[in-house]
Amino acid sequence: MALIVQKYGGTSVGSIEKIRAVAEKVIEYHQQGNKVVVVLSAMAGQTDNLIQLANEISDDPDPRELDVLMATGEQISVALLAMAIKSMGYDARSFLGFQVAIHTSHLYGKARIYNIETGQIIEELKNNKIVVVTGFQGLDDQGDITTLGRGGSDTTAVALAATLKADVCEIFTDVDGVYTTDPNICPKARKLDMISYDEMLEMASQGAKVLEIRSVEFAKKYNVPIHVRSTFITERGTMVTAETKDMEKVLVSGVTYNKNEARITIKKVPDQPGIAFQIFEPVFRSGTIVDMIVQNTSEDGLTDLTFTVPKSDFYKTMKVVSGVAKKIGAEKVLGDENISKVSIIGVGMRSHAGVAKKMFGALAGENINISMISTSEIKVSCIIEEKYTELAVRTLHKAFGLDDEQKQEQ
């Protein structure tokens, strides 16, 4: 007998038929003697409908009221699932965020979970009930409804699993697990059986969209095993867990890419102390998040400074930086939107030299030029020309032995 927290996403509860199917699945776990806590997102499309209503009312809807509005989405799902379970002869009870209560900060739309009261949930589990909880929403200390932002239901599920000390947190979604890379551009991508929290964090932040990054941080902090799997098939998915010895045997676990960055280069910057601060302080102040920064070795007291920003912040940042460049007497500012970042990720590379070298070699073999490099303990990222992205991903996937040889290249 185990205590299981299960989260079903919007597509998994997207219709009455699907809600009934989830009810049957949940009941099956319950029948096997498990205590089950279910966390639900809003029915697929519902959240977008609500956002549209808000946008029709106002160009800039009040954040507090937007959260009141958005919270109805999960409220509808949990009521319907609890009804479905009860109509099948099993006892269930829905909990809204405020009823649990899930206490959060009061940053509407992006609230963070502070703590969760689990007394009533434990009580209802003891009464042999299936507990159904709204994802994505909580209550701040003023008694206002808050929401956690997109993907927040994952975080609710992991936070509940952590607080309840659940045996596992199962994230049911419309994909069957975490892949070595994006199967859409690399048909030989393999589903991973296991991945460490750190690798998953890198995968998530590098553009894999399976799990909300905050939920993985939460899981790592409280050591909650996450099982990412498909709602629609019974096969096992991918376990996201603390690092194991086995994991280190694999040099690289995944290849990711990100086409949403742009590169800015400031040519011939006077190489003096405080220059970097002068350049980046106004960029940070404008709310832009800078990813990679590379500074070349100085020559004649002048250096080139290159960094990447999200494409959506490119024009804003070019403007800010051009002003600064003039002030500090740099030669000129160059921008390039046609870049992408490919990364290899793996806890195994910590104990193996030569991983980066192998990466550079593989890219060179396809005549792909590397314009920037950054490395961390478990990751190497290269900036390349955008048009080579797919080729680079497939090349690295093959070079590091990730290809599923049973699959045919398309």
Next chain:
Amino acid sequence: MALIVQKYGGTSVGSIEKIRAVAEKVIEYHQQGNKVVVVLSAMAGQTDNLIQLANEISDDPDPRELDVLMATGEQISVALLAMAIKSMGYDARSFLGFQVAIHTSHLYGKARIYNIETGQIIEELKNNKIVVVTGFQGLDDQGDITTLGRGGSDTTAVALAATLKADVCEIFTDVDGVYTTDPNICPKARKLDMISYDEMLEMASQGAKVLEIRSVEFAKKYNVPIHVRSTFITERGTMVTAETKDMEKVLVSGVTYNKNEARITIKKVPDQPGIAFQIFEPVFRSGTIVDMIVQNTSEDGLTDLTFTVPKSDFYKTMKVVSGVAKKIGAEKVLGDENISKVSIIGVGMRSHAGVAKKMFGALAGENINISMISTSEIKVSCIIEEKYTELAVRTLHKAFGLDDEQKQEQ
């Protein structure tokens, strides 16, 4: 400066445009220096959509979860109205039932309001905010969401007005007031400027659908003046207030009818003590509400007993009564669904003799036969053949001087 509670029904907030129009209306009151508390129903159609979802999930949806589901309707309206008001430059704040808090009994779907905490609302009114509250919903002592049943938003508004000691409770709806009778069958029906609580209660329970009967009871108990008026025009509607001297000058204030009753007669019942109990106890136990009961004078120790029940309970009751009739040795049971009840209502009739006589005379003048009569202090009701309903209403309306002579008969 006044404290005003305003309630807007589902059709008044049935679209984004209408919500915006309500926001403008509310702001106008606020600009005039009034403190305004707005109570909203769900957007028209929303409640039916939610009920349909529930019915698709289950033939008999769990009542607790049904209330969780239904409560989302008003939650959406209040969030959107508060957003609209804020986007127009005025400060507003929505309150859900649990946030107010509105404490109720825990009879899901038909909860009764116990008491309302108004501390936060008063605070926000002091902060010059427009307060927007969900109608129809509350919180029971277990922390569960409850709903008050159809028309419950009127009750929320009146209860809030009573607790806040508001100067007036304005019920904005899609009709422009309370009429002397149904304008659909009597084109000469007049809008009433004033009506007493007692008359309104009789009108409501006799089939006029302007105000939820519980809200009128509440208003009477706490002496809250209700102003029933149209959302779409500025003209004054009908004030529902405590009785005034002026009201007694009018003999009859309104004519109502009800086609939703059926008549059951038990012939030749042995006239013994305890017989009525033997007959009606199983009827009440089956949940049927009996309206009129008439027992003829006994003849040879046998009497006829006639009563009316809602049409929807007719077959159930016929079955129950037939069983009882056999047991007590009555001759037979007759039923008739083709009846209707016409009533005249007015506090003025208390001090005037001959009102009933005038009613019977007017009906006789049109050859309409009366099969049952019941009277109260301010009401006379007659059961007639259903096909004469419209004629009877128009005849009584004219006979008691209620016709608006400026309107043409259609």
